[in-house]
Amino acid sequence: MTQPNENITLPQLERTPQRHFYTGSDMSRALSIGDLRARAHKLMPRFVLEYLEGGAEDEASLARERQCYAEWRFIPRQLVDVSRRSLETEILGKPAAMPLAIAPTGLNALFMHQADSALAQAAVGTGVPYIQSTMSNDTMEEVAIAAPGVRHWWQLYVLGGDEIWQELLRRADACGCEALVLTTNSQIFGDREWSSRDRIGGGWPDASSMMDAASHPRWFAGSMAHGMPTFANVIDFVPEGKRGFFESANWIRSQMPKSLSWNHVAKIRDRWKKPFLLKGLLHPDDIRKAIDSGVDGVILGTHGGRQEDWSVAALDVLPEAAEIVRGRIALMMSGGIRRGTDMLKAMALGADAVIAGRAPLYGLCAAGAEGAARALEILHDEATNDMGQMGVARLSDLTPEMMVSISRVAYPGGRRGSAMG
């Protein structure tokens, strides 16, 4: 686990005093996403943390997910009345307490029994949308019941024939999902070697991982003691005899067409009349195609560094994407959101909203729905405070002219900072 002092290079600290994160159970004492992450690392066994944290191959995309924020700095304004600050906004035309949604994450039952419902409850409590993954473990209907009033979005992985996604769309519509998110960058799975090293053939954790898991009884009691997870939303499509956990995971993966294309987007657009977003785009031409395809939004991102290695991060392409989109569709992004300032940087560089994956998951691992809600609250409160310090009262006051890219040293008035151009 990262030690706080490891990230501090200011010479005057010289590793003393020895600092520590808060890892206790009192969520009001968790001050940052770092505290929630530290508690997650305390409670979860190694193979679970590897699933949560890991990236593909050399993890260069994963590393970029955080580095990219470090390359952008604010140029704050002074003498601005910031006594009333608000992060309130609209996401897809409906009010949200801040420009953030909980990202879709599969296999959350590995962290906690009924974790998808817990995340949705945290989203309702905080006033942000919740995006549920095709690979989630609670059914979408269970989530809708467990979290009344949730702004529920459905994330679609295309697998098998058209009848599967058509049925998932029918159910999503019937249980009140207000938007559909098609993930476009995962038909071929990223090779997460570190995760694979913890497992033997077929997917089972190896002996050392089993021993490690056995030494985490609280995790076991809150998760696996309730039984092995199932991919509850798609399990009925899995042939009988392949419905065990690992067999079904492998079968589903094998059914994801490598031929996924803009034809699928057109067919889905035709059938789904509510807001429809594409997730996982990065290339400017794909953003142009998305606009032409009639979708309502794009979510830029690398799948949290878990898919293609050595790719740029969403923040790297955001300024160019904003110029392409010019407000015609929703522009969202994912990857590396750990601080209120990360969200504000994305907004200043042209995003309408961000989605956060690991941050709420650290909270979930730390303390279930309460912990996930605490993660969202931390991001909200940090961003509100940061706005005040930057001389910004409303999100619309955040503009690219308040940002400088220290890798390009492009100051306002000169050429706009850009990591792409």
Ligand SMILES: Cc1cc2nc3c(=O)[nH]c(=O)nc-3n(C[C@H](O)[C@H](O)[C@H](O)COP(=O)(O)O)c2cc1C
């Ligand atoms: C454990 C885990 C599982 C994920 N599962 C999915 C998934 O099922 N579908 C999907 O579209 N994205 C999935 N993602 C990617 C997230 O939606 C999101 O893009 C990513 O987590 C953003 O980066 P962040 O974790 O740094 O916030 C997953 C990410 C994590 C960490």
